[in-house]
Amino acid sequence: MKKIATGNKAVAEAVFQAKPAVVAAYPITPQTEIVESIADYVTGGQLACRYIPVESEHSAMAACIGASITGVRTFTATSSHGLLYMHEMTNWAAGARLPIVMANVNRALGPGWNIWAEHTDALQERDTGWLQVYVATVQEAYDAVLMAFRIAEHNDVLLPVMVNLDGFSLSHIMQPLDTVETGDFIPPIRLPHAIDPNNPAGYGTLTGPADYYKFRWDIERSMRDAVNVIRETQEEFAKRFGRKYGFTDEYRCEDADVVVVALGTLGREAEVAIDILRKEGIRAGSMRLRWFRPFPELDLAGREVVVIDRDYSFGFGGIVANAIMAKNRVPVSSVIAGIGGQEVTYDDIAGFVRQRRIGEESWFGVNGHV
Amino acid sequence: MFEIRIHSRGGQGGVTAARLLAMAALHDGKYATACPFYSAERRGAPVVSFVRIDDHPIKVYSQIRDPDLVVVLDASVMDVVDVLAGLKKGGSVLVNSAHPREFKGFPSRFVDLTGIALRENLVVAGSPILNTPVLGALAKMGIISAESAKKAIREMFTDERNVKAAESAYREVSA
Numbered sequence: 001m002k003k004i005a006t007g008n009k010a011v012a013e014a015v016f017q018a019k020p021a022v023v024a025a026y027p028i029t030p031q032t033e034i035v036e037s038i039a040d041y042v043t044g045g046q047l048a049c050r051y052i053p054v055e056s057e058h059s060a061m062a063a064c065i066g067a068s069i070t071g072v073r074t075f076t077a078t079s080s081h082g083l084l085y086m087h088e089m090t091n092w093a094a095g096a097r098l099p100i101v102m103a104n105v106n107r108a109l110g111p112g113w114n115i116w117a118e119h120t121d122a123l124q125e126r127d128t129g130w131l132q133v134y135v136a137t138v139q140e141a142y143d144a145v146l147m148a149f150r151i152a153e154h155n156d157v158l159l160p161v162m163v164n165l166d167g168f169s170l171s172h173i174m175q176p177l178d179t180v181e182t183g184d185f186i187p188p189i190r191l192p193h194a195i196d197p198n199n200p201a202g203y204g205t206l207t208g209p210a211d212y213y214k215f216r217w218d219i220e221r222s223m224r225d226a227v228n229v230i231r232e233t234q235e236e237f238a239k240r241f242g243r244k245y246g247f248t249d250e251y252r253c254e255d256a257d258v259v260v261v262a263l264g265t266l267g268r269e270a271e272v273a274i275d276i277l278r279k280e281g282i283r284a285g286s287m288r289l290r291w292f293r294p295f296p297e298l299d300l301a302g303r304e305v306v307v308i309d310r311d312y313s314f315g316f317g318g319i320v321a322n323a324i325m326a327k328n329r330v331p332v333s334s335v336i337a338g339i340g341g342q343e344v345t346y347d348d349i350a351g352f353v354r355q356r357r358i359g360e361e362s363w364f365g366v367n368g369h370v
Numbered sequence: 371m372f373e374i375r376i377h378s379r380g381g382q383g384g385v386t387a388a389r390l391l392a393m394a395a396l397h398d399g400k401y402a403t404a405c406p407f408y409s410a411e412r413r414g415a416p417v418v419s420f421v422r423i424d425d426h427p428i429k430v431y432s433q434i435r436d437p438d439l440v441v442v443l444d445a446s447v448m449d450v451v452d453v454l455a456g457l458k459k460g461g462s463v464l465v466n467s468a469h470p471r472e473f474k475g476f477p478s479r480f481v482d483l484t485g486i487a488l489r490e491n492l493v494v495a496g497s498p499i500l501n502t503p504v505l506g507a508l509a510k511m512g513i514i515s516a517e518s519a520k521k522a523i524r525e526m527f528t529d530e531r532n533v534k535a536a537e538s539a540y541r542e543v544s545a
Contacts, residue, residue, distance in 0.1 A: 004393045004404070169431045174389050174404040176396055265431040272429050345432040 005177040007170040010138045011077065011103045011163070012037035014145035016047055017182050018101075021072035024052035024063035026082060029115050030167040031105035034077040057082040061089030061100075068098040069203060071194025073149065076100065079167065080107035080121045087125065093160045094129025094219060096204065097193065099152035100160040102130075103145065106264065106310075107167040108340035116341020117166040119263055119311040123292075123319045129219045131161040131226055132293040136249070136268040138175035141165050143243055147233050149186045154233075156225040158191070166264045166310075168341065180241045223294050230291065247296035249288040252278065256285030258353055259300060261324060262308040263289050266338050270308070272346035277353055284353055289320065300328045306356050308349070310338035317361055333357050337364035371424040372513070373434045377453050378443035378500070381413040387443065387501035388419040390522045391508060395423040397518035403428045416447040423513070439513070442466060443483065443500045464507055466500060470544065481507045481543040490535045499535070502527065506536030507543040516540060 005013070011034050015023070023042070025035040041047035050067075054060045057078050064074045078086060083104055093100050108118035122132060131151065135141045141163070148161040165171055195203070207215065230247070238244040251271045253259060260270045267288030277284040287298065305328075309318030316322065321334035333356035338344045342365060352364070374391065378384030388404035395402035406419040420434045436456040442448065442465040453463070454474060463478040465471055470480050487498030505519040523532050 002396065004389060004396055004402070166431075169405075172406060173431065174392055175428075176401065268429050269431050343432055345435075346430060 002176055002178050004174045005138055006033065006172055006174050007138050007141045007165045008033035008105070008172065009037060010142035010177050011145050011165070012041075013177070013179060014142045015075050016041050017179075018073065018075070018146060018149045018186055019047065020049055020075040022050045022052065022064065022067035022074045023076060024054050024060045024067070024074070025076045025078070026054055026057050026060050028057070028079045028082040030107060030171045031077045031079040031082075031103065033171070034103055034105070038075075057085040058089055061086040061093060064100045065089060065093050065096060065098055068093070068100050068191070069096065069195055071189065071191040073153070073189045074098075074100050075102070077103040077105070079105040080109055080115075083121050083125060084109070087128075090125055090128045090130060090160070092204075095215070097158045097219075097222075098160060099149075099158055099189070099191070101145065101148045101152055101163070102160065103163045103165065105167050105171045106164050114340040115167065117169050117264070117310065117338065118340050119164070119309075120319075122162060122164045123311045125162065126293055126319075129159055129223070130293065131157070131159055131223070131230075131291070132164060133161070133291050134164045134263040134289065136170065136265050136288060138170070138173065138177050139243070140245070141170065142177055142179065143237065143241070143245065146182060146186065147237055147245075150233050151226065151229055153187075153189045153191075154229045155190075155192070157222055157229050159219065159222055159226065164264070169265045183240075185237070185240060226294050227296070230294075245290065247291045248298065249290055251286040251288075253285035253287055253299070255283055256303060257283045258285075258304040258306060258356065260284065260286045260306045260308065260349065260353060261289055261298075261320065262286075263292070263310065263320060266308050266310060266344060266349070269344070269346050270349050273349035273353065276346065276350045282353065292320075292323075295323060295327060298324065298328055300324070300330050303330070304356065304358055305330050305332040306335060306353050307332045308335050308337050308344075308352065312336055312339065321361070331359045333359075334361040335364060336361065371422055371428065371430075372439070373437045374421040374423070374439045374441060374513070375434050375437040376419045376421070376441045376443065377447050377451060378417055378419075379413075379447060380415045380417050382443055382497065383499060383501035384417055384419045384443055386526070387441070387504055388421045390501060390505055390519075390526060391421045391514065392423075393522035393525060394505060394509075394514040394518040395421075397521050398515050400425060401427050407433060416451045437461060439464065441504065441508075443504065445471070464504075464511065464543075466504070479507070479511065479544045481539050483507070483539060486535050486538045486542065490531045490538070492529075492531050492535055499532070502532035503535040503539040506539030509536070510540045510543045
């Protein structure tokens with residue numbers, strides 16, 4: 001059914017259809033509409049789910065962990081400082097191999113207090129063992145949440161998945177949303193290590209140097225196996241519902257000499273810049289990075305690359321730019337733009353490409369730079 | 371792409387007007403996005419929201435800087451905000467007013483949305499509802515079809531007075 005919805009509402013609708021047994025959450029701008037909507041489904045009797053209104057995000061993730069280990073589907077949503085407050089527990093969720101799904105509405109970190117879009121919150125979680133996908137439309141937010149449950153709960157994965165959407169520029173924007181009948185797209189959850197009172201076992205016990213690394217390797221093994229599960233899930237989604245997704249969303253890349261890489265809505269707005277540049281005779285393309293963990297293979301060999309980072313690692317550089325340089329061994333023109341909701345238009349993005357300085361970093365809006 | 375900027379005050383329903391307009395455009399078979407500009411706004415403060423309508427999927431997320439149409443739901447914001455900022459050459463203005471107003475030569479239409487809302491007794495918490503009648507005026511201007519305007523209003527509100535108010539605005543908006 002086609003309607004107009006915000007990114008937040010699209011996430012809530014997908015969660016509603018995935019029928020989690022437990023949702024534990026604490027509200028935070030700009031994600032609040034997600035958990036408010038889910039709370040409405042529960043109190044309205046439409047969703048048979050235990051909604052736990054906890055006193056903090058640390059407790060939200062702890063409650064999800066406790067619920068998930070019993071073998072039921074769990075969901076939470078957060079943003080920015082809420083995500084950081086969860087950090088101890090996000091590591092635990094992945095280490096305990098719990099397929100929790102979380103929507104994170106990307107927002108800058110204070111101070112200065114800022115509620116607008118930035119990816120540093122989620123990228124600070126990149127080493128926790130969570131899978132991470134970044135979306136750019138209301139439709140994609142909905143579709144990605146549905147797929148997230150299937151991927152997380154797949155026996156070859158059993159790791160939590162974080163679905164990231166840009167604060168305000170996607171969480172609050174209203175776009176067309178086509179909801180689907182999910183049918184059996186998300187199979188019933190079966191957690192092989194779920195707590196069973198008839199078969200008592202120890203959880204989270206002391207694990208010595210002789211064994212610990214094996215569990216860590218097992219996370220990495222599943223992260224690698226997740227590549228196939230993601231591909232297969234996205235193919236099955238396309239077959240059933242007609243919408244195709246990849247590890248990247250590529251636009252006019254086939255013959256491109258220069259490729260723009262970005263996460264989220266900036267990566268979509270970049271497509272408008274590509275059309276402008278093509279008219280000027282610049283063979284440009286856009287490669288919007290959707291999955292950040294597991295980090296995909298990118299077809300960048302022999303091309304010039306302009307990476308827009310809406311994030312930063314102080315004393316090091318743009319996080320996406322450095323990931324691409326490390327993984328693909330290509331020099332990039334690194335542009336830091338859109339931080340804390342900084343306005344970046346398609347004209348600006350076209351400018352980043354025209355004035356690209358391969359091997360250098362520039363901060364948009366800072367004197368002496370782009 | 372047709373870009374619209376709606377000026378109102380916090381609490382007057384400017385965001386809902388944007389949503390209704392996007393819903394109506396979707397019913398017309400077009401693509402639409404609506405977004406409020408969020409800042410530290412509060413009830414009564416001047417706010418803006420944006421609507422884009424196109425025949426193709428809309429890939430632009432940045433703010434509208436040069437709109438084709440400016441809608442002013444509360445004329446008093448014009449004392450503090452330059453509602454014509456960036457308005458495209460050939461762009462126009464729709465203003466909630468009982469009388470014609472001058473907009474530096476830009477073509478403008480006026481309609482007394484407040485009067486229509488009061489006549490229909492469309493008042494919530496002491497404030498006349500402006501966001502459903504304005505759809506009637508926008509339909510008359512050809513931005514959306516009258517059928518889609520009514521369909522969008524009925525999807526969101528059960529009170530049929532909203533549709534009646536939109537019909538009044540459709541009839542009463544100046545040429």
